[in-house]
Amino acid sequence: MKTKHIKTTARKLQYLLVFCLLISLEGFAQCAGGSYGTKPPPGAVRASVMASMNFDNSLNSVIVRNQSVVYGPNTMGTPYMQQSFATAKIVQVDKVYLVRYNALTDEMEVKGGESDEMLIISKKKNYEINQHSNNVTYRVLEKVDSEKENDLGYYINLEDDDNISLYKKECKKLVSKDKSTYGNSASSITMEFKDMKCEFYMEMEHDGLAIKIPRKKKEFLALFPDKAELISAFIKDNRIKLHKEKSLKKLIQYMNTI
Incomplete structure (x- = not known):
């Protein structure tokens, strides 16, 4: 009886934590929608939390990462174009998840069930991810004339047409900084994330190939x-x-x- 009581109590606590997470994220999404772009569809945040917590591998292979692994304690800036996770629909699986784009590694991260866990979506050509908060559509394309074989990446769709589509590629780099440039008050800063110039690409007849x-x-x-x-x-x-x-x-x- 005691074991049964402990299991019941633990289950109740789990439901309570999920409920609190849903409430806090609903509030954040409303604020983000008003400040940064289109408000997420009704129920999108709730659906994305549950989908992320019960990740069913419908996105094919995923890589589990730990968010506690950082780039270093003395690094300034962020590798993300949008720091917070936001709701986004992954068209090919018809589900909404909590995602954010890492412009340094060119990866789309999905929020996991635990605070220190995230999942990396496996890139598949023509995968489409529609972010709600900033009304941006990412599409996975293969870069033409790349030194890498099967060089897949995320490209922001600017103009979509059956003939010629236009895309933008956002990138960041991690550079070393001279400590003296920050003065004595911030002399411990050794690395910094920097925005790189955007590159533009074309796709012909939706063939999945990105031409610079x-x-x-x-x-x-x-x-x-x-x-x-x-x-x-x-x-x-x-x-x-x-x-x-x-x-x-x-x-x-x-x-x-x-």
Whole structure:
């Protein structure tokens, strides 16, 4: 009887902890939705907590990591584009999870059932992850002309079209810092996360391949020899900059009409 009572009490405590976690995350999501982007759909946070806590391996293989393993006590900044976990729907499995993107390792992390546990989603070509809080869609593509074989990564979709789609790649790097640059008050800082310049890519006819967009006009036109004259005129008339997001959106939109 005593053992049964202990098990019942433990089960009640577990349900209470889950309930508290749900309440706190619902409040966070409402705040995040108002500050950073689209508010998560009703029930999305609750569904994501339960899906994450009962991770059923429907995302194929996963790697278990421990969040207590950090980059070092004297590191400044963060490897994440969005520090907190946020609700996101993984389209291919039709489930909502708590996720965040690590721009240093190019990995999508899923919140586990314990505070010090997280899961790394195994990359599969054309996997699509729709984040609610900042209204961003990540898609897994294979980089063309990469030194690595089967080089899969996460790319942010900017323009989606059956002909040409436009993507942005966000990256961070970890660099050593000269202690003297921070003065005596912060002389212990030795490493720092730095944002790298965004790179832009194209995908043709949703084939799952990411083609890096050259910054030089001549190299870009060489990718489209049959339409080079029309594209060249548009670039000149509209003062298109091949390294600017706004310009590239305008250019890709035009190219999808010719």
